[in-house]
Amino acid sequence: MTFRRVSISTRIFSRRSSVLTWINRRPVLVAKVGDGVYAMDAVCAHMGCALLTEVSGPQVTCPAHEAVWDIRTGALVSEPKVKPEMPCEEEALHAPLRTYPAREHDGFVEVDI
Numbered sequence: 001m002t003f004r005r006v007s008i009s010t011r012i013f014s015r016r017s018s019v020l021t022w023i024n025r026r027p028v029l030v031a032k033v034g035d036g037v038y039a040m041d042a043v044c045a046h047m048g049c050a051l052l053t054e055v056s057g058p059q060v061t062c063p064a065h066e067a068v069w070d071i072r073t074g075a076l077v078s079e080p081k082v083k084p085e086m087p088c089e090e091e092a093l094h095a096p097l098r099t100y101p102a103r104e105h106d107g108f109v110e111v112d113i
């Protein structure tokens, strides 16, 4: 594993549970859940919406159609909600979302990506 420091002070977790950052030109959602720090691709696998959202425990709810993802594993917890007359393209869901090992070190977040 090769952790690299990202420009996120761990102090941010005293004000909010998660933050969106870019690592290697990828949007990555970083969140503190309990004593752990987790990182996951921040693009929803349903229709590509950015996961610009607060994290509740380990659950990340997509703001577009409310699919719920587990930031610890990238697993789909709850399927997207779409209008009944509009088919959900479930076969296009490429779950799980990619996750990356993350940790706190010297007051900063580090992610192995």
Ligand code: FES
Pocket (backbone or CB within 6 Å): 044, 045, 046, 047, 048, 049, 062, 063, 064, 065, 066, 067, 080, 081
């Ligand atoms: S784009 Fe995320 S649930 Fe539809």
